[in-house]
Amino acid sequence: MSLEIINIKNLTKKELDQVLELDHLCFGGLWSLDGYKREIESPNSCLLVLTIDINNTEKVIGLGCFWSILEEAHLTILAIHPDFQGQGFGKLLLTKLLKEAQNKSLERATLEVGENNIKALSLYEKFGFKEAGRRKKYYKSTGEDALILWKQFEIK
Numbered sequence: 001m002s003l004e005i006i007n008i009k010n011l012t013k014k015e016l017d018q019v020l021e022l023d024h025l026c027f028g029g030l031w032s033l034d035g036y037k038r039e040i041e042s043p044n045s046c047l048l049v050l051t052i053d054i055n056n057t058e059k060v061i062g063l064g065c066f067w068s069i070l071e072e073a074h075l076t077i078l079a080i081h082p083d084f085q086g087q088g089f090g091k092l093l094l095t096k097l098l099k100e101a102q103n104k105s106l107e108r109a110t111l112e113v114g115e116n117n118i119k120a121l122s123l124y125e126k127f128g129f130k131e132a133g134r135r136k137k138y139y140k141s142t143g144e145d146a147l148i149l150w151k152q153f154e155i156k
């Protein structure tokens with residue numbers, strides 16, 4: 001395998017099939033095809049894909065999204081393909097999402113994460129997210145609580 005180019009860009013219709021597959025792998029089907037199409041059209045949604053070129057074929061290995069709501073970035077999705085986790089791609093994508101949010105002059109970021117999602121919690125902690133609350137039994141399938149995290153952006 002020759003790994004050549006890593007790219008982060010806005011999701012387009014071209015990558016939708018791969019994105020649905022990634023969504024299924026990481027979340028068991030969080031958003032539908034129509035849901036993703038709506039996000040592409042929405043002016044308040046920043047939906048990024050992280051791709052790599054493998055032997056001249058573009059593969060989507062990461063997906064990240066936030067919604068701009070007032071002065072806040074609501075992070076709705078962050079996922080890296082299981083075969084590519086633990087190699088720094090999550091950090092790369094989160095860095096880009098937070099940069100995009102700051103470029104839009106948003107002041108802080110928030111998200112919900114499963115209390116047992118050690119990888120994600122460790123990642124968000126490294127980026128300065130702090131726990132601000134808890135939603136009891138937020139994940140219906142597991143009964144797991146969600147932690148609500150916030151991060152205030154530094155003033156430029």
Ligand SMILES: CC(C)(COP(=O)(O)OP(=O)(O)OC[C@H]1O[C@@H](n2cnc3c(N)ncnc32)[C@H](O)[C@@H]1OP(=O)(O)O)[C@@H](O)C(=O)NCCC(=O)NCCS
Binds near residue numbers: 079084086114
């Ligand atoms: C959470 C997720 C996006 C992290 O992506 P990743 O590419 O694996 O993460 P990275 O390789 O960039 O690692 C970033 C940090 O995550 C944490 N992390 C990664 N793998 C870990 C592991 N096996 N155990 C504990 N922490 C881990 C570490 O803090 C790591 O920082 P470090 O490399 O300085 O130690 C990825 O695991 C994923 O897609 N999970 C499934 C979907 C999900 O739960 N998304 C979050 C929803 S809120």
